[in-house]
Amino acid sequence: MTDVPLKAVPLLYERYAFLDEAVPYLPLGTRPTPVAPLPGLADGPADVWIKDESGYGDIAGGNKxxxxxxxxxxxxxxxxxxxxxxxxxxxxxxxxxxxxxxxxxxxxxxxxxxxxxxxxxxxxxxxxxxxxxxxxxxxxxxxxxxxxxxxxxxxxxxxxxxxxxxxxxxxxxSSPVGVLGYVEAGLEIATQVSAGLLPEPSYVVLPVGSGGTAAGLALGLRFAGLRTRVLGIVVNDQLTLDAKTIVGLANKTARLLRKRTGNFTIAGLQPEDVTLRRDWLGPGYGHPTPAAEQLVRTSAAADGPVLEPVYTAKALAALKDLNTRRELGNGTVLYLHTYGPR
Ligand SMILES: Cc1ncc(COP(=O)(O)O)c(C=O)c1O
Structure with a gap:
């Protein structure tokens, strides 16, 4: 797999002159994270790809x-x-x-x-x-x-x-400052699409625990001009996590960029711009479900991504069911793999 060469500076700095002075950035991982087809775990009419965040960072990994x-x-x-x-x-x-x-x-x-x-x-x-x-x-x-x-x-x-x-x-x-990390990832996905490394996805599917990853991606994808929708699988019942709160957080991040750059012109997101599903949560946050536990084993046996039962296995179990039920269409669906044990 070839990677798109990215400059050391974040894509956000390339878009906004002066942001580097207003919002400091410290590189902690190697960008871009790889994208690749993910056959065998969630097959159906949609073609499933993975963006693998597990290797990002040295002393901790994954989406944090x-x-x-x-x-x-x-x-x-x-x-x-x-x-x-x-x-x-x-x-x-x-x-x-x-x-x-x-x-x-x-x-x-x-x-x-x-x-x-x-x-x-x-x-x-x-x-x-x-x-x-x-x-x-x-x-x-x-x-x-x-x-x-x-x-x-x-x-x-x-x-x-x-x-x-x-x-x-x-x-x-998941503060407006933390959310910037996934605005950056949304821009990164767009560079991978335009370099021909990934077909433009109809959906990015990911687990939602506090909402910052989903909020940042929704804003970054909009900002990059992709039509890709964020489909978040809610795995936490201890926080209010609905489309309104996720979009509210994304819009707070947009306000931060507007305030610190003076020229952020992206229209605000609306709750209809993200989809959240909670049918794979099971009895609650941290409670394993049979489908998720099975997928942890299947992925390990197939040498697939290392899943854990709280976030990633529930998200991939959802993607699998939705794809089997033909609810994701027949385009490309990108699974964002957010777990990175060290
Ligand atoms: C492995 C993993 N995936 C996904 C998430 C959820 O991300 P967010 O809190 O941004 O919704 C978390 C943490 O909450 C996590 O540890």
Missing amino acids: VRKLEWIIPDALARRSPAILTFGALGTNHGLATARYARAHGLGCALALVDQPIDDHVRLQLERLEASGAVVHRTRTVARTYAAAPWLMMRHGAFREGRFRPAYLLPTGG
Whole structure:
């Protein structure tokens, strides 16, 4: 497979003069991530391709790293002593944030809600401990909200003569700044389409845990002029994740670009511009489903992408069912593979 050569600077900087001064960026992975056909796992009338984010980043992988490329330099520019972020006990986002924060001289505190504990979660908790992050088990979303102001102060510090609270990073890194990572990925998909490496997809299918990846892609694809629709498979029932909230987040990111560049002219997205399906969630966030567990095994046996049961296997199980039911048409469907264990 040949890659499109990309310059070291992000595609967003190429589009916007002066953005590099207003929104700092720190490369943490190798762009572009590869695209390739994905036969055998979700066959049907639509031709299924994969964009594989698993190799992006060295000390953590998957979709979190692109968000951190904008978040870490933003926290550094604000002279924050630490990042405070949120998730469930098995949080991939928390682990990636903790590792990259530490590598760049920032502290990290995590407020974590409960999720069913299995071997994967136990292992993840050990990794979190080793990452140097301070873990607060806040158990429920309501208690997490209540504790957040106190935790911001608790993990703040005096810097350059001023008390600076911890940098508040929403669950999943899905702040308007973090979302820029997937605006960039949307532009990257467009360069791969125009280089003839990937047919223009009718849909990008991906798991939705906090919504930032889907929001960024929707904005980036619109921005690049592709007709590709974002089809998000909701795997989290602990947050409000509907088309209105995803598009609201995308539009906040558009406002950030408008404010910092002065010339962002893309029309706002509407809720009809993204599709969300929740039929593959099963009993709830973190609860495995038989279809997802089966797909983890099938993919491993076929030497396919490494799936996990919480996000990626549910998304691919959805793609498989929808393709079998002919609900995706007969064009190209791109599965965004967001898991990257290290
Ligand atoms: C492997 C994996 N895929 C997908 C997601 C969801 O991405 P987002 O939180 O941007 O919706 C996450 C984290 O939440 C994740 O860890």
